[in-house]
Amino acid sequence: MSVRRCIAGAVLGAITLSGCGTAASGTVAPVVPSKSPARSSPKPKPKPVRVTYPADGGGAFAAAKGERAPQGRGRVLRYRVLVEKDIKGIKPAAFASTVRATLADSRGWTASGDVSFRRVGRDEVRDFTIYLVTPGTRDELCQGGRDGYTSCRNGDRVVLNVARWVKGVPRYGAPLSVYRQYLVNHEVGHRLGNGHEKCPDKGGPAPVMQQQTLGLHGCRANPWPYLDGERLRGASGVYDDPVPEPDRGVA
Numbered sequence: 001m002s003v004r005r006c007i008a009g010a011v012l013g014a015i016t017l018s019g020c021g022t023a024a025s026g027t028v029a030p031v032v033p034s035k036s037p038a039r040s041s042p043k044p045k046p047k048p049v050r051v052t053y054p055a056d057g058g059g060a061f062a063a064a065k066g067e068r069a070p071q072g073r074g075r076v077l078r079y080r081v082l083v084e085k086d087i088k089g090i091k092p093a094a095f096a097s098t099v100r101a102t103l104a105d106s107r108g109w110t111a112s113g114d115v116s117f118r119r120v121g122r123d124e125v126r127d128f129t130i131y132l133v134t135p136g137t138r139d140e141l142c143q144g145g146r147d148g149y150t151s152c153r154n155g156d157r158v159v160l161n162v163a164r165w166v167k168g169v170p171r172y173g174a175p176l177s178v179y180r181q182y183l184v185n186h187e188v189g190h191r192l193g194n195g196h197e198k199c200p201d202k203g204g205p206a207p208v209m210q211q212q213t214l215g216l217h218g219c220r221a222n223p224w225p226y227l228d229g230e231r232l233r234g235a236s237g238v239y240d241d242p243v244p245e246p247d248r249g250v251a
């Protein structure tokens with residue numbers, strides 16, 4: 001049974017169309033006098049790309065290419081980026097670019113000066129892998145039972161659930177782009193050895209290691225481990241928030 005959902009968030013605006021304005025090889029485009037010579041030709045707006053994915057993917061992945069230089073100073077952690085092939089509308093390069101910008105941000109984990117990140121290719125030696133996967137594959141990689149809603153870190157697997165990547169969470173109070181930064185920093189934060197934390201100050205920003213996907217508990221959404229150069233922490237612990245139903249995919 002296929003369940004259709006109309007999800008406003010399931011649209012990516014950052015994908016550029018390739019091949020625009022390129023003549024096919026071997027053909028010569030006729031010269032047509034422009035009717036409005038005063039106007040410079042406007043750049044075509046990139047069309048939003050609809051993202052679709054099944055509830056359970058097949059577990060085959062496409063990899064983003066590696067890069068030469070690490071982001072940040074300090075010990076280099078090598079990571080690989082894999083996107084499950086059943087996810088349509090998100091290219092590995094585009095996902096990897098968002099991950100890279102988040103990891104390289106001056107408010108991110110590199111702010112400590114102790115760690116830096118370099119993306120490597122599929123078959124290179126690595127310290128961990130960042131996955132973007134369907135809800136069902138999330139459960140297989142996380143090995144923590146049925147969930148299908150949240151993301152996780154399991155050993156050297158940083159597993160981001162595409163359902164949250166495209167839909168975010170209700171009542172987060174910040175744009176989807178901010179929630180995505182939170183997802184990357186929270187799960188990579190686990191890989192760096194950090195456990196869960198609670199809201200330290202109602203009305204203030206939530207620590208990145210708070211389970212912001214399940215509830216903010218009076219804190220405000222915040223995707224960064226460092227604010228004004230200072231590490232924002234809360235007391236260790238978790239809340240007793242229920243995990244919503246597993247995501248059923250977007251057809």
Ligand SMILES: [Zn+2]
Binds near residue numbers: 196
């Ligand atoms: Zn967590």
